[in-house]
Amino acid sequence: xxxxxxxxxxxxxxxxxxxxxxxxxxxxxxxxxxxxxxxxxxxxxxxxxxxxxxxxxxxxxxxxxxxxxxxxxxxxxxxxxxxxxxxxxxxxxxxxxxxxxxxxxxxxxxxxxxxxxxxxxxxxxxxxxxxxxxxxxxxxxxxxxxxxxxxxxxxxxxxxxxxxxxxxxxxxxxxxxxxxxxxxxxxxxxxxxxxxxxxxxxxxxxxxxxxxxxxxxxxxxxxxxxxxxxxxxxxxxxxxxxxxxxxxxxxxxxxxxxxxxxxxxxxxxxxxxxxxxxxxxxxxxxxxxxxxxxxxxxxxxxxxxxxxxxxxxxxxxxxxxxxxxxxxxxxxxxxxxxxxxxxxxxxxxxxxxxxxxxxxxxxxxxxxxxxxxxxxxxxxxxxxxxxxxxxxxxxxxxxxxxxxxxxxxxxxxxxxx
Numbered sequence: 551x552x553x554x555x556x557x558x559x560x561x562x563x564x565x566x567x568x569x570x571x572x573x574x575x576x577x578x579x580x581x582x583x584x585x586x587x588x589x590x591x592x593x594x595x596x597x598x599x600x601x602x603x604x605x606x607x608x609x610x611x612x613x614x615x616x617x618x619x620x621x622x623x624x625x626x627x628x629x630x631x632x633x634x635x636x637x638x639x640x641x642x643x644x645x646x647x648x649x650x651x652x653x654x655x656x657x658x659x660x661x662x663x664x665x666x667x668x669x670x671x672x673x674x675x676x677x678x679x680x681x682x683x684x685x686x687x688x689x690x691x692x693x694x695x696x697x698x699x700x701x702x703x704x705x706x707x708x709x710x711x712x713x714x715x716x717x718x719x720x721x722x723x724x725x726x727x728x729x730x731x732x733x734x735x736x737x738x739x740x741x742x743x744x745x746x747x748x749x750x751x752x753x754x755x756x757x758x759x760x761x762x763x764x765x766x767x768x769x770x771x772x773x774x775x776x777x778x779x780x781x782x783x784x785x786x787x788x789x790x791x792x793x794x795x796x797x798x799x800x801x802x803x804x805x806x807x808x809x810x811x812x813x814x815x816x817x818x819x820x821x822x823x824x825x826x827x828x829x830x831x832x833x834x835x836x837x838x839x840x841x842x843x844x845x846x847x848x849x850x851x852x853x854x855x856x857x858x859x860x861x862x863x864x865x866x867x868x869x870x871x872x873x874x875x876x877x878x879x880x881x882x883x884x885x886x887x888x889x890x891x892x893x894x895x896x897x898x899x900x901x902x903x904x905x906x907x908x909x910x911x912x913x914x915x916x917x918x919x920x921x922x923x924x925x926x927x928x929x930x931x932x933x934x935x936x937x938x939x940x941x942x943x944x945x946x947x948x949x950x951x952x953x954x955x956x957x958x959x960x961x962x963x964x965x966x967x
Contacts, residue, residue: 569583609916610906705734727743792868795808806891864906899940
């Protein structure tokens with residue numbers, strides 16, 4: 551297969567127009583001029599890419615699959631070829647779904663943290679009494695060892711006192727988070743800290759975690775925090791798509807996430823329940839009792855400051871959607887809102903695309919994807935127009951390949967309808 555005469559965004563920059571050839575699930579050649587002008591022995595099947603842009607398969611760096619194959623199918627239908635799941639159990643189900651996702655071309659591939667580290671009686675264990683917890687630093691090593699034995703690809707640590715859910719709950723202390731980060735590092739595992747406010751972001755940074763996910767809504771991150779994050783080479787997954795619908799409505803008049811339900815490029819490929827969830831749903835939001843200081847513009851300002859300081863910012867949605875759970879942040883579709891929100895925060899469209907392709911692949915050690923280059927997986931998304939000029943062009947999907955296998959998107963639409 552060769553896609554000819556196409557603009558090529560390789561994960562970091564636009565190369566086209568040129569041609570990309572792939573076979574047996576792997577990219578074999580990337581040409582910086584149309585194939586007809588440089589290669590007389592064109593393959594039998596050629597797609598005319600004139601007026602189109604080829605992207606690496608998109609990577610959502612923060613999702614919750616909840617064991618549902620349908621969520622991975624939904625993700626793939628919107629060009630998300632890999633999801634990084636940030637909490638799932640029981641371990642047997644997580645392992646089974648990761649294995650299925652690795653083998654099936656009709657699902658997005660998946661990596662998962664498995665079970666999260668949290669304080670006894672804290673979030674989210676207060677509602678899940680069988681969830682393993684970490685009572686202190688002396689339990690950290692055993693916790694990390696157990697997760698690694700279960701097949702966890704990274705360690706998720708919850709630093710949250712429940713305030714954003716209208717509760718006062720125990721939270722992990724600095725010594726315990728430090729011990730968890732150290733235990734993971736010794737085993738070659740990355741750590742991702744769920745933070746809920748300024749105090750928890752500072753605690754996570756002090757404790758040596760590799761990545762922070764979410765951003766405070768009560769105030770923008772200050773210059774000292776941003777400079778330290780950059781100097782210590784930490785990574786941030788802001789989950790703007792979730793924060794936008796979680797914050798008070800007045801703070802985000804654009805309603806970028808909610809407006810997906812009105813965009814036919816998105817809505818026409820959504821199951822009816824997912825479309826309704828985007829437009830009207832309120833389940834699974836991280837701020838259930840918003841205070842007046844919870845303003846989405848604070849998150850946008852934090853992303854702008856982090857990006858200017860050189861902190862890697864990754865695209866992740868924090869989707870909590872299930873077919874019977876009306877979470878407005880939906881697999882696949884909401885990553886296109888996340889891209890638009892990253893641009894709203896100050897990234898260029900090309901930088902936002904990098905945040906959803908080569909950057910998460912590099913920082914999560916996915917060396918076989920995220921870039922259009924020979925030897926990489928043929929996870930590819932073909933879109934109409936030029937998304938480096940208009941980021942919403944990622945929604946105008948012409949074709950999707952997962953491991954070199956083309957998704958029959960129209961058949962998917964027919965099934966979901």
